[in-house]
Amino acid sequence: MWVVPEKEIAGLMTPEAAFDAVERVFAAMASDDAYNFPVVREAIGYEDALYGFKGGFDRAGKTLGLKAGGYWPNNQKHGLINHQSTVFLFDPDTGRVAAAVGGNLLTALRTAAASAVSIKHLAPKGAKVLGMIGAGHQSAFQMRAAARTGTFEKVIGWNPHPEMLSRLADTAADLGLPFEAVELPRLGAEADVIISITSAFEPLLMDAHVEGSTHIAAMGTDTKGKQELDPALVGRARLFTDEVAQSVSIGEFQHAAAQKTISDSDVTAIGRVITGDHEGRGDAEVTIFDGTGVGLQDLAVAGAVVELAKQQGKAIEVEI
Numbered sequence: 224m225w226v227v228p229e230k231e232i233a234g235l236m237t238p239e240a241a242f243d244a245v246e247r248v249f250a251a252m253a254s255d256d257a258y259n260f261p262v263v264r265e266a267i268g269y270e271d272a273l274y275g276f277k278g279g280f281d282r283a284g285k286t287l288g289l290k291a292g293g294y295w296p297n298n299q300k301h302g303l304i305n306h307q308s309t310v311f312l313f314d315p316d317t318g319r320v321a322a323a324v325g326g327n328l329l330t331a332l333r334t335a336a337a338s339a340v341s342i343k344h345l346a347p348k349g350a351k352v353l354g355m356i357g358a359g360h361q362s363a364f365q366m367r368a369a370a371r372t373g374t375f376e377k378v379i380g381w382n383p384h385p386e387m388l389s390r391l392a393d394t395a396a397d398l399g400l401p402f403e404a405v406e407l408p409r410l411g412a413e414a415d416v417i418i419s420i421t422s423a424f425e426p427l428l429m430d431a432h433v434e435g436s437t438h439i440a441a442m443g444t445d446t447k448g449k450q451e452l453d454p455a456l457v458g459r460a461r462l463f464t465d466e467v468a469q470s471v472s473i474g475e476f477q478h479a480a481a482q483k484t485i486s487d488s489d490v491t492a493i494g495r496v497i498t499g500d501h502e503g504r505g506d507a508e509v510t511i512f513d514g515t516g517v518g519l520q521d522l523a524v525a526g527a528v529v530e531l532a533k534q535q536g537k538a539i540e541v542e543i
């Protein structure tokens with residue numbers, strides 16, 4: 224099997240390649256060429272950690288495997304980021320393990336790529352103001368990937384812990400975009416596109432905050448109980464996701480689904496928009512993409528990285 228260590232990923236994977244891989248696999252999911260396995264995600268009762276597995280099989284891309292890992296909220300004391308994961312790929316012809324790939328940076332890149340894909344396909348025309356809710360590790364990747372869509376002239380941001388906002392200010396400065404910290408009502412009123420990427424368990428962005436034509440990429444909720452958006456806002460928006468079953472069970476739409484204000488048929492897989500099978504935004508005022516994070520995204524970027532690592536002599540071969 225091949226091992227691609229975490230430290231090699233930054234030199235191998237580009238945000239552009241992650242965007243292409245994720246857009247392709249979302250389209251493959253919509254065409255039934257690829258499917259995700261049921262997610263296992265457990266609060267293990269130790270270190271407040273959430274641990275689990277996300278896997279799938281892409282028949283078209285011949286990629287089989289899983290990502291194992293999760294979220295350890297107290298990792299700062301170990302000098303580590305809170306998200307920790309490894310991707311394992313298997314040979315679909317034989318079942319033999321084919322690769323183990325560091326999954327931390329890949330997760331940030333594939334998650335940011337997912338919201339950027341949603342912005343490409345769903346943002347209102349002429350979107351100029353990007354609103355960021357969240358200032359943790361993922362937020363900088365999210366802002367960078369959104370900026371690559373080329374539409375934004377300004378970033379405004381809010382975070383439940385204001386002392387973390389410097390990450391957003393520094394990232395915007397690096398991108399050459401003006402940044403302003405604002406309260407949520409102003410963020411909801413002024414932003415054309417909003418990305419939420421927090422660990423919240425209660426709604427932060429309320430229905431009354433959001434005015435005018437807006438696209439929201441809700442990226443933080445990937446577990447039962449987490450929540451970033453007011454269900455009333457979900458109730459009046461046109462809804463998209465990476466995978467419908469996941470969004471109504473562990474994603475942002477779990478709450479509106481539980482309250483029965485939406486049903487599965489109100490949620491469209493974004494792959495259908497990518498393949499041209501669904502009109503996308505249409506005449507909707509508010510669109511929401513619920514990025515729950517699917518195993519196939521991880522496998523897509525990991526598969527690309529293994530090929531690059533082999534070509535560049537950065538993959539280590541081991542017998543197991």
Ligand code: NAD
Pocket residue numbers: 294305306330334356357358359360361362382383384387420421422423424425442443444445514515516517
């Ligand atoms: P982080 O620990 O670096 O940052 C946490 C963020 O959430 C900060 O903005 C912090 O202020 C905020 N926060 C922390 N506790 C909160 C609370 N109780 N209420 C409201 N906000 C709170 O985390 P990160 O790596 O930036 O990840 C952010 C979130 O994104 C996590 O919930 C993570 O599970 C999720 N995530 C989702 C995907 C996906 O594919 N959808 C992928 C990776 C991470």
